[in-house]
Amino acid sequence: METAQAETPAAEVETKDVLSSVESVEAAQSSESEASEPASEPAEAETTAAASAPAPVPAAPKPGRKPTPGTAPKPSNLPRPAGAPAGRTGQGSPAAQAAAPMPAPSYTTSPEEAAKFAKISDDGHVVLLDGAEEHPVGQFPEGTPQEALAYFSRKYDELVSQVMLLEQRVATGAPAGEIQKTLGHVRQTIGERGMVGDMPALRARVEALQTRLDDLKLAEKLALEKAQAAQLATREAIVAEAEEMAAKDPQQVQWKHASARMAELFENWKAAQKAGPRLAKSVEDGLWKRFRTARTTHDKHRRAFFSQLDATNATAKQAKEKLIARAEALSTSTDWGPTAGAYRDLMNEWKAAPRASRKEDDALWARFRAAQDVFFKARKSQNEEIDREYGENLKVKEEILAEGQKLLPVQDVKAARKVLNDLRGRWEDAGRVPRKDVSRMESAFRTLEDGLKSAEDEHWRKTNPETKARTNSALSQLEDKVAELEDDLAKAKAKGDAKSVAKAQEALDARKLWLETLQKSAQGLR
Template sequence: MENKDLLEEAKKYGFTQDNQVWLKPFMNFPARQVGDVKEVEDESLQYFAFRFQTFQEKVNALLEKISTSENKGSFLMKVLHLKELVEKYDAIGDFEAIYHQLTQAENEIKVAISKNRDKNLTTKITLIEEAEALQESIDWKETTEKLKELRQNWIKTGPIDKALTDEIEDRFKNAVEVFFKRKKDFYQDKQSLLNRTLDKYKALIAESEALKNSEEWEETTKKLKDLQNRWKEVGGNLPRKTSTELWNTFRKAHNYFFERLKNKITVTKTESKDRFFEDNLNKKKQLVAEAQGLLQLNTHEAVKQAKELQAAWKKVGPVKGEESDRVWEQFIIACDKVFEVSSLEHFMRKKYPNADRNNHVEQVHNRINALRDFIKSDKQELEVLETNLGKLSSAPNNDAFRTMIQGKIKNFNRKIKTKTELIELFKSKLNKEVTG
């Protein structure tokens, strides 16, 4: 703009008085002094008109950015700041036009903000619903990753109406915290269980160490075998390295005692010893016979007597190797059948609470099907163990672990055999009922 035009523009919106430069009143704003006349009045007016041009350029630049930006809300404070300057910026010009420009921009931004906040609210409600749907999940790893992703999406989502912010934020936070508290409690319980399991194994090791030098051969043998049974019953899921180290320590104490027993028997081998073993074998055969007849009793009584027979078995002394394994296998399978039937009946009562309304044939079929499912599960476990055993190197330091796996494989084979024989027993009874 030429100086002449600039001066005319300045006189249109400003004036000088008493050696001062004034901006004329506009809208609801009164006239105000914007500066002083330095030397020449017209030049002073031109100077402040030029300052207005600079201010106008700043406003135009902001409005241009707003018009091309997707995030218009980020410019609201800048617009409000320029509106505040309208009433105090030292310049002469059409501040009213600028005020209206900025007001229009402010309104447009607020509309955009409102729309964005509605959109953000919809997004956040969706994220809340997704988080709430995951609250009760037990897939700890996958759900943790999903909730972390939801958190990132939540952070990336813009603000919503302030009146709803606290409520929405709390609802999302609570949904996420419910899961992570459950996860924390789960792993704390798991660790507590592992600690209890570890303490049980250590207690059995301490008892074994205390017995390994005993001269009470018969009594100590029974105690150590009892400790071995208790070891098997502990279970738990300790880390493989820890489990192996504990087992090696436990087995070392037992091996030490039984090696001493073996040497004792070799050195002092007599006819009385042979009779001792023979008597024990006969006692155990009698216990086997009694155990094999338990399935003729009702389940509750059979379980009770099976436990009594197991206690009696522990009081019987050792039997020679092959006979010991054979009679023990017979005895444990007979007892296992009792306990399997007890577990089966418990399962049937839970799965078929109104099963007594069904006919007997259907009840038997249900039991056979349940046993088949149990066998399928056992075989899957067995396959994993056999795979692990096949992968185990022949290195001597793997002997203890190999023995443990082989023991578990033997137990699962026995379980499968027991359940298979029970199926055949049920089938036999069923055929007798159908043909009879």
């Protein structure tokens, strides 16, 4: 049973009770916030917002009630006690305001209504009428019965206001765990029955709130399971992709893209861990272990690949440095033909050599190419000088070709052969022509020689004695055969045998055609 001491003003007693209730609520909310921090590696620690449930708001003074002289102001109008931290009531901190934007509800019981649930003795003892039970609440010895009733009924009003606030939070879907803890404190306060009011109605209201809260817990559980399933799928997809990347042949990996993608997967892992719901510790640890192993394997392959690449680049660079030295040694040679061949061999060796890194290989190639350019530019300059000297020779040979063109087509083989022999001598005496004209001029003179050779072949065919003898022999045989076939045809006609006539006529016509062709050929041989 509570007794209000004379030396302690009623308002101060009420203020202490209010602050005690606020501290208990904030302590419970603080423990929940600490439990909600992510514990699994490697997410950074998060600062959890303060609990969203504000502390009960003391009831405002009842309208029309005049304070008793000498009585301290009501708790709702008291200044904050010295040393109390800002935002202690849950209304001043930004986190609490963000978590509970709705205004705190206020409930006030009229003196007449409160009197139905209490008995007050002359010495200030207050007894709660809880249904059929009577329960001593406390003593208010220095005040009037009305003040004692108001004091203990305000405690009831504050608790009802807190229940109303919890009902609002359930309706807006606030976290059920936070509400359940606060509701537990409310149940404990109701069980102590240190107030005056309609306790059965308050208990019924709390039970109804508990039923609604159980429904909210179930909905939250289902939503959490769904979110955890999505979180698990996201984490497993990240791990699977990382393991697939780690299993690839290092020689087939595009390392710039792969390294960027692995870093992106790590950021995705941290973002999912930070934003998503927690998984079971065994599941979380197992997935992280697989992901960490995949990242380690991937990094090990990358280091081994680039280490081998560095060794290959060093070998390639050394081989190409030797080729460059040989190329630079040949760059001042004036032995044009053999040196050009040597450069062709060097080029083949360069192509067969392994490649260094792109930057180094480009620099090595530039040096190798520069050495060749020195030689080929010198050879080109020399050839241009020679071509200028051979320009007059070209004019002479152009004139010789023009004279030779007049022989075609060859009519008189002997005369043409004599002229061409003279032209060939003059051609040799004219000397060399510029390199770019050599092929053209040689081809043109070869055409003259081919024309003369064709004419000589035709002349020989016509004048060859052996050919004439064979042709005359064939003519004689054909003429005899034609005469024989004419006799056969005459006999067949005399007999009147149409079939024999047709056969003899066909054979005769064929032999006559051969004879005519051979006779024309023989005329050309004469």
